[in-house]
Amino acid sequence: xxxxxxxxxxxxxxxLLFTITAGFTLIFGAMKVINIAHPMLxxxxxxxxxxxxxxxxxxxxxxYILIFLLAAVITGLxxxxxxxxxxxxxxxxxxxxxxxITFGLLISLDDLIRIIWGKEMKSISEFYQxxxxxxxxxxxxxxxxxxxxxxxxxxxxxxxxxxxKTDFGRAFRATSYDREMASCIGLNVSRLxxxxxxxxxxxxxxxxxxxxxxxxxxxxxxxxxxxxxxxxTVSGGMGSFGGALLFSYLIGALRTLAIxxxxxxxxxxxxxxxxxxLALRPYGLLGKEV
Amino acid sequence: xxxxxxxxxxxxxxxxxLAVFPHLIPAYYVVLIARCLVMGIAGLAFTLLFAHVxxxxxxxxxxxxxxxxxxxxxxRYYNIDxxxxxxLASLAICAxxxxxxxxxxxxxxxxxxxxxxxxxxxxLYSSLFKLWNITGGSDGLPLRMVKILGIDFIKDFGxxxxxxxxxxxxxxxxxxxxxxxxxxxxxxxxxxxxxxxAIRDDGLRAELIGIDTYRFxxxxxxxxxxxxxxxxALWSxxxxxxxxxxxxxxxxxxxxxxxxxxxxxxxxxxxxIGAFVYVFLKQFIGEVAIYWQLVIGVIVILIAFTFRSxxxxxxxxxxxxxx
Numbered sequence: 001x002x003x004x005x006x007x008x009x010x011x012x013x014x015x016l017l018f019t020i021t022a023g024f025t026l027i028f029g030a031m032k033v034i035n036i037a038h039p040m041l042x043x044x045x046x047x048x049x050x051x052x053x054x055x056x057x058x059x060x061x062x063x064y065i066l067i068f069l070l071a072a073v074i075t076g077l078x079x080x081x082x083x084x085x086x087x088x089x090x091x092x093x094x095x096x097x098x099x100x101i102t103f104g105l106l107i108s109l110d111d112l113i114r115i116i117w118g119k120e121m122k123s124i125s126e127f128y129q130x131x132x133x134x135x136x137x138x139x140x141x142x143x144x145x146x147x148x149x150x151x152x153x154x155x156x157x158x159x160x161x162x163x164x165k166t167d168f169g170r171a172f173r174a175t176s177y178d179r180e181m182a183s184c185i186g187l188n189v190s191r192l193x194x195x196x197x198x199x200x201x202x203x204x205x206x207x208x209x210x211x212x213x214x215x216x217x218x219x220x221x222x223x224x225x226x227x228x229x230x231x232x233t234v235s236g237g238m239g240s241f242g243g244a245l246l247f248s249y250l251i252g253a254l255r256t257l258a259i260x261x262x263x264x265x266x267x268x269x270x271x272x273x274x275x276x277x278l279a280l281r282p283y284g285l286l287g288k289e290v
Numbered sequence: 291x292x293x294x295x296x297x298x299x300x301x302x303x304x305x306x307x308l309a310v311f312p313h314l315i316p317a318y319y320v321v322l323i324a325r326c327l328v329m330g331i332a333g334l335a336f337t338l339l340f341a342h343v344x345x346x347x348x349x350x351x352x353x354x355x356x357x358x359x360x361x362x363x364x365x366r367y368y369n370i371d372x373x374x375x376x377x378l379a380s381l382a383i384c385a386x387x388x389x390x391x392x393x394x395x396x397x398x399x400x401x402x403x404x405x406x407x408x409x410x411x412x413x414l415y416s417s418l419f420k421l422w423n424i425t426g427g428s429d430g431l432p433l434r435m436v437k438i439l440g441i442d443f444i445k446d447f448g449x450x451x452x453x454x455x456x457x458x459x460x461x462x463x464x465x466x467x468x469x470x471x472x473x474x475x476x477x478x479x480x481x482x483x484x485x486x487x488a489i490r491d492d493g494l495r496a497e498l499i500g501i502d503t504y505r506f507x508x509x510x511x512x513x514x515x516x517x518x519x520x521x522x523a524l525w526s527x528x529x530x531x532x533x534x535x536x537x538x539x540x541x542x543x544x545x546x547x548x549x550x551x552x553x554x555x556x557x558x559x560x561x562x563i564g565a566f567v568y569v570f571l572k573q574f575i576g577e578v579a580i581y582w583q584l585v586i587g588v589i590v591i592l593i594a595f596t597f598r599s600x601x602x603x604x605x606x607x608x609x610x611x612x613x
Contacts, residue, residue: 034401089595096346097594099404100551103348104594107544108587115581223540227412230405264420267413275394282397 006256008145012214014252015152016042019207020229021236021244022159023200029176029239030196031091033098037082037106039225041201045075045208046217047113050122064127072205079201083194106222113219121216128213144213151210155203156245163241168195176239231270235277237284246286308464312456320456321529326569327467328524333550333561334474335517340547341555342483343510344490345399349407350546352391352414353384353515355538357522359418360384362431362533373436373462377523384519385512392511396504399493411543418535430534433526438462455529463524470517475558477513486510518546545572548586551593554600563601 020039027035049071058064086105090098131143163169171192175182183189208217232251236243251270258266277285308327312320332354339345360380364370370379395406418425425431435444435454443454477483489496489503497503526533536542545568553564575582593600599607 034405036405086591093594095400096344097598099346099401100547100594101591103544104587104590106587108584108591111581111584111587115584223412227405227409231409234402234406264417267416271409271413278394278397 004141006253006260008141008148009256009259010249010253011145011148011152012211012252013255014249015148015155016207016211016215016225016248017229017232017251018152018245018248019155019203019211020225021232021248022155022241023204024229024233025239025241025244026159026163026172026196026200028233030172031087031193032179033087033091034095034102035087036099036102036226037109038200038204039229040106040109040222041075041079041204042208042211042225043113043217043222044078044109045071045205046124046212046215047117047122047208048074048205049209049212050117050124050217053124053126059130061127061131064130068206068209071209072202075205075208076198076202079197079204080194083197087193087197088190106226110219110222119219121218122212123216124213148210148214151206155206159203159241162199168192172196228270231274233284235274235284237286240284240286243284243286305468309461312460317452317456320460322569322573324460324463324528325525326566327463328521328528329546329549329569330562330565331467331470331524332518332521332546333553333565334470334558335514335521336546337550337555337561338474338478338517339510339514340550342478342486342490343507345507345511346404346547347407347511347514348404348540348543348547349391349395349409349411350514350518351538351540351542352407352411353388353518354522354525354542354546355411355414355418355535356380356384356387357519358526358533358537359425359431360519361523361526362433363425365433365436366431371434371437371442372440373438373527376436376527377520380519380523381516384515384522388512388515389508392508392515396507396511399507408540408543411538412540415535415538415540418538425535428535430532433531433533435531436527459528463528466520466524470520471562474513474517478558482506482509544586548590551590552600554602554604556599557602557606560600560602567601 020042023041024035024038027033027038049068052067052071053064056063056067058067082105086101090101093101128142128144131147133140134143135141161169163172171182171187174185174187175189175192179189228251232247233244235251236245236247251273254269254273255266258269308323311323332350335353336347336350339347357380360383361376364376364379370376391407391410395403395410419427422428435442435451438458441447443449443458444451449457485496485501485506489501489506493503522537525537549564549568550561551564552568553562554560572582575585597603
């Protein structure tokens with residue numbers, strides 16, 4: 001297998017997974033809720049970007065990027081409305097019922113896709129074609145891959161900055177360490193939850209918007225994403241950003257290799273990695289015992 | 291005591307009704323009722339885990355599909371027609387599969403269990419899909435009518451296909467259902483069931499008084515898997531005599547979760563009531579409403595917020611009010 005296609009394949013799957021697992025990890029860190037419906041925001045980001053592209057039919061790359069950002073913001077707003085409408089009354093319930101509620105949300109939103117956009121595969125190919133290809137060391141490389149590279153670096157930096165360098169990040173880490181204590185020292189925990197949802201929604205929407213040029217969207221896709229992103233989160237360690245980042249790209253690399261050499265086994269290999277890690281370290285590679 | 295007598299009376303009535311049903315209604319409905327009974331077995335197996343061990347499994351389709359495909363593959367590649375061998379084989383395979391994925395999924399409880407089981411079911415689904423040269427891929431596999439106790443009803447008795455389905459086949463499903471109910475009832479009301487509930491209520495405490503929680507959970511998981519596998523095997527034997535990978539898809543797991551919730555998972559009869567309501571609803575509303583999944587999602591959210599005890603709970607409350 002050649003190096004460049006491998007690197008770009010890894011980047012593609014890796015950023016796909018990381019834009020989802022970053023939000024997963026944020027939400028779990030802050031409110032200890034596992035939001036199964038979270039990968040749905042990625043899918044919605046992609047669909048919204050698709051609709052906006054159809055509506056505005058942009059011609060220049062910059063215009064496309066603005067549209068994708070707009071789609072991400074809209075996804076963030078959807079995330080906020082879900083938090084306010086559904087999650088607020090849910091936090092005091094038993095975790096099992098939280099899981100059921102987010103699952104109910106997942107399948108309703110999945111059907112909503114069928115109502116709004118139909119069940120055919122959708123993909124934004126114009127942007128991809130607009131950028132064309134470029135020659136690097138004799139290889140013809142799709143320019144769009146560089147966009148994805150920039151996106152993944154941007155998102156990783158953004159999350160790291162937000163969590164470790166801002167007031168929001170300090171409040172977030174305090175809450176994830178001890179929610180009761182954080183609210184006792186005067187942190188507005190419920191506002192923090194809303195902001196967490198907004199950020200994770202925007203990140204997922206950004207991922208969905210940019211990657212829907214490479215990965216076709218269809219109803220039912222989300223279940224695959226739920227399973228994959230959960231494997232990443234579990235193997236990396238629940239609530240660990242380093243783990244989520246590392247494993248997103250590791251699983252991305254594994255999947256790219258597997259699809260190249262033995263396409264029937266791609267999912268098996270990913271599961272194998274997870275099983276081995278869980279057998280050796282039940283709390284994930286970088287996770288701490290809860 | 292009077293209420294217990296009433297309960298037995300109700301069970302007897304229900305059984306008699308179910309036993310004479312096939313002679314009174316069109317064959318189409320007989321098959322539908324057989325499906326309700328099969329889903330009832332699956333629902334009981336699910337609630338054994340959910341209500342008594344506190345484990346929410348999203349991967350019941352793993353066993354459902356495994357049971358069904360074991361029957362289909364044995365029939366296709368080894369020409370086995372005997373019902374007893376097919377059922378035993380699929381139960382054995384389900385027990386083995388349960389041992390394999392159970393040892394991984396039960397490493398951590400709670401949400402980990404739910405999503406790991408979902409993951410394994412999706413793994414089975416995608417392998418059924420991708421190994422198309424063995425499993426037929428998305429086209430699935432055809433099945434034949436089986437011999438029950440070595441009797442080929444069509445050849446030996448000259449019965450038509452329909453009369454076999456509403457006759458021996460229906461009673462086979464009914465018998466499996468009754469036996470499953472009895473076995474699960476025994477399990478739930480045994481010291482073993484009591485131990486499971488102790489683990490559910492407080493895992494740490496159970497561990498400290500000397501219960502090996504992992505082994506008890508694994509045992510419950512295996513039992514649940516075996517019964518779900520039985521349901522899957524019976525499902526594949528019913529018309530339209532064709533199995534597709536959908537049986538292992540997450541929608542199947544979800545059907546099982548949902549019918550148990552609708553019926554009321556805290557009650558033994560809950561999943562049975564739920565199975566009848568759900569299968570009929572799905573059959574008739576599913577034909578009318580295209581966006582069935584959306585409706586179901588909303589129902590799940592409502593149940594989780596408000597009606598935790600389901601239909602059985604409502605009946606129970608009404609009974610209490612009358613007294």
